[in-house]
Amino acid sequence: MSHNQLTESGRLHHFLSIEGLKRPLLTEMMDRAEQFSSISHQQVKKVPLLRGKTIVNLFFENSTRTRTTFELAAKRLSADVISLNINTSSASKGESLRDTLHNLEAMHSDMFVVRHNQSGAAEFIAQHVAPHVSVINAGDGCHAHPTQAMLDMFTIRRHKQHFPDLRVAIIGDILHSRVARSQIQALATLGVGEIRVIAPKTLLPTDCKTLGVHVYHDMEAGLKDVDVVITLRLQLERMQGALLPSAREYFQCYGLTERKLSLAKPDAIVMHPGPINRGVEIASAVADGPQSVILEQVTHGIAVRMAIMSMTLGSQAEFHEVTP
Amino acid sequence: MNLHIKNGRVIDPASQLDAQLDIFIRDGKIVAMSSHLDGFTADQTIDATGLIVCPGLVDLNARLREPGQEHTATIESETLAAVAGGITSLCVPPDTDPVIDTPAVVELIEDRAKKSGRAMVYTIGALTQKLQGELLTEMAALKMAGCIGVSNGLSPIKNSLILRRAMEYAATLDLTLFINAADPWLQSNGCVHEGAISTRLGLTGISETTETIAVARDLLLIELTGVRAHFHNISCGKTILLIKDAQNKGLAVTADVSAHHLHLSEHDIGNYDTLSHVMPPLRSIRDREQLQQGLRDGIISAICSHHQPLDNDAKLGPFAETTPGISGLETLLTLTMKLVDDEEITLHQAIASLTSHPADILGIDAGQLKIGAQADICIFNPNIYNECQPNKFVSAGKNSPFSGWLFNNKVSHTVFNGKLVFEQDKIRSIIV
Numbered sequence: 001m002s003h004n005q006l007t008e009s010g011r012l013h014h015f016l017s018i019e020g021l022k023r024p025l026l027t028e029m030m031d032r033a034e035q036f037s038s039i040s041h042q043q044v045k046k047v048p049l050l051r052g053k054t055i056v057n058l059f060f061e062n063s064t065r066t067r068t069t070f071e072l073a074a075k076r077l078s079a080d081v082i083s084l085n086i087n088t089s090s091a092s093k094g095e096s097l098r099d100t101l102h103n104l105e106a107m108h109s110d111m112f113v114v115r116h117n118q119s120g121a122a123e124f125i126a127q128h129v130a131p132h133v134s135v136i137n138a139g140d141g142c143h144a145h146p147t148q149a150m151l152d153m154f155t156i157r158r159h160k161q162h163f164p165d166l167r168v169a170i171i172g173d174i175l176h177s178r179v180a181r182s183q184i185q186a187l188a189t190l191g192v193g194e195i196r197v198i199a200p201k202t203l204l205p206t207d208c209k210t211l212g213v214h215v216y217h218d219m220e221a222g223l224k225d226v227d228v229v230i231t232l233r234l235q236l237e238r239m240q241g242a243l244l245p246s247a248r249e250y251f252q253c254y255g256l257t258e259r260k261l262s263l264a265k266p267d268a269i270v271m272h273p274g275p276i277n278r279g280v281e282i283a284s285a286v287a288d289g290p291q292s293v294i295l296e297q298v299t300h301g302i303a304v305r306m307a308i309m310s311m312t313l314g315s316q317a318e319f320h321e322v323t324p
Numbered sequence: 325m326n327l328h329i330k331n332g333r334v335i336d337p338a339s340q341l342d343a344q345l346d347i348f349i350r351d352g353k354i355v356a357m358s359s360h361l362d363g364f365t366a367d368q369t370i371d372a373t374g375l376i377v378c379p380g381l382v383d384l385n386a387r388l389r390e391p392g393q394e395h396t397a398t399i400e401s402e403t404l405a406a407v408a409g410g411i412t413s414l415c416v417p418p419d420t421d422p423v424i425d426t427p428a429v430v431e432l433i434e435d436r437a438k439k440s441g442r443a444m445v446y447t448i449g450a451l452t453q454k455l456q457g458e459l460l461t462e463m464a465a466l467k468m469a470g471c472i473g474v475s476n477g478l479s480p481i482k483n484s485l486i487l488r489r490a491m492e493y494a495a496t497l498d499l500t501l502f503i504n505a506a507d508p509w510l511q512s513n514g515c516v517h518e519g520a521i522s523t524r525l526g527l528t529g530i531s532e533t534t535e536t537i538a539v540a541r542d543l544l545l546i547e548l549t550g551v552r553a554h555f556h557n558i559s560c561g562k563t564i565l566l567i568k569d570a571q572n573k574g575l576a577v578t579a580d581v582s583a584h585h586l587h588l589s590e591h592d593i594g595n596y597d598t599l600s601h602v603m604p605p606l607r608s609i610r611d612r613e614q615l616q617q618g619l620r621d622g623i624i625s626a627i628c629s630h631h632q633p634l635d636n637d638a639k640l641g642p643f644a645e646t647t648p649g650i651s652g653l654e655t656l657l658t659l660t661m662k663l664v665d666d667e668e669i670t671l672h673q674a675i676a677s678l679t680s681h682p683a684d685i686l687g688i689d690a691g692q693l694k695i696g697a698q699a700d701i702c703i704f705n706p707n708i709y710n711e712c713q714p715n716k717f718v719s720a721g722k723n724s725p726f727s728g729w730l731f732n733n734k735v736s737h738t739v740f741n742g743k744l745v746f747e748q749d750k751i752r753s754i755i756v
Contacts (some may be wrong), residue, residue: 004595043554095641097641098640116642117643118641118642118643118644118645119525119526119527119596119643120525120527120595120596120642120643120644121642123595123596124596124640124641124642124643126641129671140526140642141526141527141642141644142526142527142528143525143526143527144526160749178526181524181526187686205522205529206519206522206529206531207519207520207522208519208523210520210523210524211523211524298600
């Protein structure tokens with residue numbers, strides 16, 4: 001539905017959500033990331049693609065990894081980067097967002113990378129920036145985290161290649177997860193054969209099936225014969241109370257252990273968007289085990305974000321300039 | 325002052341009148357409805373040829389923002405907007421600032437309304453002090469001061485014992501209780517209907533049970549206490565079944581629906597359209613159809629604006645952080661008449677649900693055309709093609725999701741207490 005993220009010619013202007021994007025665009029993103037990922041292994045890890053561009057990382061919500069990989073990605077593309085952490089106190093909510101935006105616009109930035117705790121915040125910012133400014137959604141509320149989803153797709157492709165043959169299970173707090181929503185949309189767009197979600201009812205949105213997924217409450221049934229297992233981070237505040245009785249019981253029912261993982265295909269890969277709660281959603285032995293690709297995901301985050309930034313901001317630049 | 329409205333199609337649902345008639349008004353009162361009146365010299369004549377002449381509309385719920393939020397809107401600005409929408413009587417809920425929980429606030433609002441002199445403004449008094457749901461207000465004093473009923477506004481009373489006592493007390497004083505039903509725990513911090521759209525957009529949903537559980541509890545207490553009650557702005561199809569049951573049991577229970585809930589659904593939120601952020605939330609398409617059916621069946625008897633004027637800033641921000649509400653005075657008639665064009669309800673049902681039915685709920689002598697009654701009259705063109713342009717609203721609140729909607733009707737004149745208080749631009753655009 002985020003049709004306004006595309007230019008008239010169908011190129012990416014903003015990157016707000018996977019929803020509405022076509023498969024060739026996602027494939028192009030991953031192809032580009034593939035080429036960028038080789039740069040990380042060079043002596044000089046920079047390409048001049050975005051030289052002279054100013055990118056502002058606007059983080060209204062804490063993040064270390066996402067912000068750092070966005071910074072690195074921008075720097076490797078030779079852009080100038082500023083990162084701002086803005087605390088959103090409840091007293092200054094809506095206003096601070098608008099005012100901050102206008103102030104930053106006055107500084108002639110070319111791109112905003114935005115993380116905000118409200119669903120729709122990136123969309124809102126994209127509607128209110130000057131037409132030449134691009135907005136990348138680095139996570140908005142419970143809505144979307146499209147760059148994370150794309151780096152996950154990239155990681156899956158590195159290991160599995162043909163999406164339509166795959167069975168993918170996503171385990172955990174789907175209700176509050178922007179990562180899960182974007183992953184589901186990306187997996188569906190790439191034609192994945194079967195997408196499963198595994199969670200107790202308290203952590204599933206109503207009408208979950210409208211997302212095009214198969215719903216499992218029993219983890220063992222849900223993991224059977226899957227190729228990719230994605231565990232989601234369980235936020236601390238959800239671990240006890242009305243959604244779940246305790247972290248311990250959650251681990252018992254929905255924690256990924258070696259025993260449960262053995263129900264998946266023998267070559268199944270294990271993913272997690274991080275940061276990990278060891279012993280809550282995933283056992284250490286699995287997180288550090290041979291099937292885990294969790295650290296790879298972090299590495300791929302840089303190349304994928306470089307690809308997305310160059311596609312939105314440098315769509316006019318010729319791509320062959322950068323290939324080594 | 326003699327006013328002559330000639331050649332109009334006069335429709336008065338209360339008396340089943342639908343005829344080509346002239347209306348003669350003297351000193352604020354209707355003196356005759358006939359083809360001519362001997363010895364009547366008009367000071368002013370309105371040519372209503374091709375127009376529908378009906379009672380001035382009665383709106384059960386409109387926020388005027390005064391006192392407390394005069395920077396958003398005032399009684400002056402909003403009563404002008406009301407008559408621009410053909411509304412000549414309206415009710416103000418108690419959630420002003422200060423709350424309508426003392427006679428002083430009632431008097432202040434009535435004073436300002438009288439000065440404005442365009443529409444009759446009724447106040448609904450607070451059921452509990454400061455709407456906090458703990459201590460009863462001095463309801464007898466509020467009634468004496470002119471309150472037409474009592475309500476706890478948008479702050480549901482959590483404690484069922486206090487609600488029971490408040491109902492008993494209101495019943496003692498023969499005051500109608502107006503209820504916006506929502507279970508506060510289920511509603512929590514939700515901002516949209518819980519369903520496919522809340523799932524897709526990652527917004528916290530408000531389940532149908534938020535409304536139905538509250539209505540069910542309230543109905544049981546209404547039965548227990550015998551209070552006369554009216555449910556404002558119901559949004560779910562299942563609520564209609566509960567109210568139907570209560571009405572069948574003989575309880576004095578009525579209900580209204582907002583004009584926007586009859587036309588919009590959760591899907592109109594599209595991609596975080598904050599103008600469609602409203603409370604209760606826009607529900608599913610099926611709910612919308614059931615609300616229309618409830619109206620046809622007479623279980624819902626009134627259509628209201630649930631007018632909430634807001635300044636532009638209130639709608640600028642991420643969806644959940646924006647203020648819910650729609651500026652509805654100037655689209656109440658047009659949206660209701662659109663249901664007639666769409667053949668959802670008849671012309672008479674439409675006009676009755678805006679005039680005699682809400683007047684009956686309030687127990688006021690308005691909403692009908694009869695000899696001797698105060699001349700509150702709405703005249704509208706049922707055949708004029710026009711586009712909704714909220715930026716041209718008379719109301720200080722331009723917050724309407726209906727921008728660009730095409731309507732086939734428009735208010736042309738509004739008469740309040742025998743005076744012409746609103747007249748549409750003389751230049752009529754393309755008449756179809």
